[in-house]
Amino acid sequence: xxxxxxxxxxxxxxxxxxxxxxxxxxxxxxxxxxxxxxxxxxxxxxxxxxxxxxxxxxxxxxxxxxxxxxxxxxxxxxxxxxxxxxxxxxxxxxxxxxxxxxxxxxxxxxxxxxxxxxxxxxxxxxxxxxxxxxxxxxxxxxxxxxxxxxxxxxxxxxxxxxxxxxxxxxxxxxxxxxxx
Numbered sequence: 001x002x003x004x005x006x007x008x009x010x011x012x013x014x015x016x017x018x019x020x021x022x023x024x025x026x027x028x029x030x031x032x033x034x035x036x037x038x039x040x041x042x043x044x045x046x047x048x049x050x051x052x053x054x055x056x057x058x059x060x061x062x063x064x065x066x067x068x069x070x071x072x073x074x075x076x077x078x079x080x081x082x083x084x085x086x087x088x089x090x091x092x093x094x095x096x097x098x099x100x101x102x103x104x105x106x107x108x109x110x111x112x113x114x115x116x117x118x119x120x121x122x123x124x125x126x127x128x129x130x131x132x133x134x135x136x137x138x139x140x141x142x143x144x145x146x147x148x149x150x151x152x153x154x155x156x157x158x159x160x161x162x163x164x165x166x167x168x169x170x171x172x173x174x175x176x177x178x179x180x
Contacts, residue, residue: 012053
């Protein structure tokens, strides 16, 4: 029996340097094109790009240039990350909605396979609100998808059922990733 080939995606934090999720500034100090080359040269099958870096790409080189670089490097998968506070209300929700639009726009421009969406990461009360909020977020993820690409929404920690989003008419799927 042949050993199956396992393809791994280097999440944003793998190549971003001295930054981490939920830091005040999540933007990598390293050039995104250098990161793409480094990820490819070290054997990863894909790259993750955090929202702060996605914003910088949109403001500088553009998604088309990055998409071309990712393809030229031989990477198969692209992931944009990470949407938080989508279950909240008020100012937090408004900011989350802006990040959601940024990530979904970038996913289209980059031909991304994944949009990473996290739940409370320890916040109290998120489980009571996450079901309805997950359904709203999934409904908003639609739109034309690049040919041959599926975009999966990774719902991290706390959305109890992977079928809350289910496959939609565009062929996208939901993915449950519990990070307890």
